[in-house]
Amino acid sequence: MTREPLSVVIITYNNADTLDACLSRVDWAEEIVVLDSGSTDDTVAIAQRHGARVATHPFDDYGPQKQRAYDMASHDWILNLDADEVLSPGTREEIERALTQPRYAGYRLPRRERMFWTVQHRLSWRNGHLRLFDRRRGGMNDVEVHAAVEVKGPVKTLWRADFVNDGDGDIATRVEKINRYTTGMVVYKLRKRQRFTGLRMVFYPPLFFLRQYVGKRYFLNGWAGFIASVTGAFYAFLKYAKLHEAREQAARKVREKQR
Structure with missing residues (x-):
């Protein structure tokens, strides 16, 4: 056939x-x-x-x-x-x-x-x-x-x-990609008007780490799996941190105009 x-x-x-x-x-x-x-x-x-x-x-x-x-x-x-x-x-x-x-x-x-x-x-x-x-x-x-x-x-x-x-051959490449991706996602998340940014920034990264390292069995990959889980949690943190920063900067500009 x-x-x-x-x-x-x-x-x-x-x-x-x-x-x-x-x-x-x-x-x-x-x-x-x-x-x-x-x-x-x-x-x-x-x-x-x-x-x-x-x-x-x-x-x-x-x-x-x-x-x-x-x-x-x-x-x-x-x-x-x-x-x-x-x-x-x-x-x-x-x-x-x-x-x-x-x-x-x-x-x-x-x-x-x-x-x-x-x-x-x-x-x-x-x-x-x-x-x-x-x-x-x-x-x-x-x-x-x-x-x-x-x-x-x-x-x-x-x-x-x-x-x-085969994209992440070393830690530096991974961190550079995280920084680039999280910056690029700010506009998208602002358009979605995502709520509870502060709570997500505090609680989501450790949950992400546990989900990766334990739930998805990244511990089977040794130290590489541990580092990948930590950098993944950092990604989860950074995208909400940059979103919070963008909103704070926008609010500051509004306050400055009102003075």
Whole structure:
């Protein structure tokens, strides 16, 4: 029985260090689409070597760039990967089974994180991410910073499949990303008018740590799991701290105008 044809879609910018490993695990797909943002390293050459269809467009934001890449695809079913992500052994078979008379609008793939000097233990909790989907039934949402695919219809998680995200190779990279993401989320949270910021800032970070380290079994990852849980709690704290700061600064400006 044949399966639905598949387009693998990736956006890139100076990803020569990771792209070869990424593409070597998806060369069985009918099509690989790479939308580059003007790389100055060997990213484009690596993509072309793997037979990818490559285009270039200036990067405006993550969500619009991803959607632009989806629109380039020839097939309805899309596997969305980042250039620093690699499918684990056995995931191809799970995807191909899912695409044989698919009954869902999309499929989540569990993600294993690189935790600094190691890769997340398979028995610790792996968050599922909607990466395999029918583009006729969805696309990118417009959430700042954490834009993601949304589909209309049922979604299933392929628990026997997963992929490894190689993004956080060291603590410094992780902290830099936390600072950038939390700053980017302020506008979104202000628009949502999220309440109880102070209480969230005090109580959510320790709860987040316990949920990660104990509930999601990050303790199985040794000290790397402990540090990942602490930095995750710091992320939880910082996004509400920056939101509180933005509101205080806005209130101060109002008071100054009233003087």
